[in-house]
Amino acid sequence: MELSRGGVDVVLIDAALAVPDPVKFTRSVRTRFPSAGLLFTGAANPQMAAALAAAGALGVMRAVNGGDDLLVAFTHAVVLARQRLKNTTAPAKRQRPRPAAAVLSDREFQILTGLTEGKRNAEIAGDLLVSEDTVKTHAKGLYRKLGARDRAHAVAIAFRTGLVA
Template sequence: MATVLVVDDTPIVREQLRRAVGGLPGITRVVGAASGEEALSRWPVERPSVVLLDVRMPGIGGVETAKRLLTRHPEANVLMTTMAEDADGLARAIAAGARGYVVKDASPEELSIALAAALSEATRRQVPAQTRGRPGGSAVQLTEREVQVLDGMSRGCSNAAIGKELFLSEDTIKTHARRLFRKLDAADRAQAVATGFRLGLVR
């Protein structure tokens, strides 16, 4: 049974997320916070199983909130929420320790999967960041081309734009992307870039 803290500065969005989360199996309690500052003060009191944290908010913002919360409470489970994919903000939040992200208009099934993944991921925080997600802690070995593709992703470039830079087709870029996702144990671009930042593969 889980408690979820929904953090969003827009009341109607916050209430919609609260209702959506509250209807999921296994969720016993849903509480809300209107700002990052309020989330930081409420987390030690509520100690929620998962924090759904808006990426873009007034005040200290979602990324800084995630960073401060996870610095103070490394055991916290943070899942970012966004209206549309924000590769830069999401990558920085994930680099700070957030589990991943979910769009605010996700279906109940998508939301349930994201929350379940965030909860199950908790045990992986016991593994040092530089070896997380790789059996035996083995080092990641990316080819030069894969590093170039990852660098393009870190700058928010589309596959087509990366292909133009490297004089490669978009399909070839997608092939390199799939390979580096597998090597980095990443589900999407944001996670791949975040892992790249952690490992010093991109800067």
């Protein structure tokens, strides 16, 4: 049986085959194979369907008048959805936070570029045709946005994160 090997994402089972107690069957499968989903088919009253869902089943589908093709298609859809959920919930590799260039205004980025070139505030102001006080104001804003303590720290962050090359 595939389930015993652990290679099954979804178990599609007729509720009539999970006798004598479909709820106990559901709990047993969920305990032994927590990643496998159970989907019941067949005639189940609303109370039984609720009990199965509470025990961990994905649900109960009623197949009427040869609805086997529909059940198979639905099961394939559930399998695909479960696989995608597994792929998106995998723990992401931790990385150092990277400040995005979009966080800085164009002017702040221009000033940061001047800082990384080792220019003094007066030189940056001359290049940008602004006052030295304007450079200082923008520099304070970019320090705050980058989480930098000072000029040297801002330059280090810029190089370390690839904000400037």
